[in-house]
Amino acid sequence: MSGGLKKRAVEILRRLKQRFPDARCTLDHRNPLQLLVATILSAQCTDERVNKITPALFGRYRSAEDFAQADLHELEQMIRSAGFYRNKAKNIRAACSVVANHYGGRVPDTMEELLSLPGVGRKTANVILGNCFGKNEGIVVDTHVARISRRMGLTRANVPEKIERDLMAILPREEWTLFSHLLIALGRSICKANRPDCPSCPVPDLCDYARKEPVD
DNA sequence: ATCCCGAGGG
DNA sequence: CCCTCTGGAT
Structure with a gap:
């Protein structure tokens, strides 16, 4: 036992x-959307490097809709140093597109809804639930x-x-x-x-x- | 060389 | 279960 x-x-x-x-949480963020993006960026990459990228990124894109409409190449270049940048750029744009179009611009706060976002796995969902919504789902x-x-x-x-x-x-x-x-x-x-x-x-x-x- | 708060696909 | 995707720090 x-x-x-x-x-x-x-x-x-x-x-x-x-x-x-x-x-x-050592990832810089001010709201669930920023943490969603930062967490997608953090895959196989240290938080320090993500934190070097996010100020400019969050200055350039301020809403889920901004990210959803981002020029893929520009987004890729901005996150290049985080590695896996092509996948990450695609995932950020796709996830934010769902947030913008299906959740009214708000990052959802349930495990099931978060997992439905492209590029969001259990890990990312747990980070957001725990650090933004005070939920211990996992x-x-x-x-x-x-x-x-x-x-x-x-x-x-x-x-x-x-x-x-x-x-x-x-x-x-x-x-x-x-x-x-x-x-x-x-x-x-x-x-x-x-x-x-x-x-x-x-x-x-x-x-x-x-x-x-x-x-x- | 090895490691970093992964996800999706075969 | 395996593989791929990527770059920077140490």
Whole structure:
């Protein structure tokens, strides 16, 4: 059973909150539309790079309709440095076109509606629901969350959907959004992909990886 | 070389 | 399950 696992997860959460009291969404945005665009841009690309692009982008395109009518080539050039720019430009324009034409210019606030937008998967939908609408419909599973959850023994799964389900089963729902931000903060600073700095980690005693891979 | 808050398609 | 799409930072 997962009774012990739940307690462990809650303790991990408690200590991470102490260590990263300011953990939050690091993508710059002022409204759901901007977060939608920024999140599409963030695929396989750091938030810092997305944040370098968005000021000019949001100055040039101010509404879903603006994005929907964007010249594809111009949009591509503006987001070039985020990588996958052709797909992303197409997805931004297509998603905003649906928002403009089918949702009256407002980004929808349900999982089902968000998933119906082209270029929006579970991950992007969770980011928007959690950070714009205060909803915990699921847990954002990015590469950090996936890697750390496995290292800590909170899941053994590899597929993001399965990892998400495992995490949802052991974490209090009201903490789902914060949990992602905390693990991402930990992943960027300490629990990195190649050389995790276990001695600096606030939860090495609760982590399978730290216990069997003692550093130095 | 490896990694970055992915999604869609085969 | 696999693959592709892309560029910049380290």
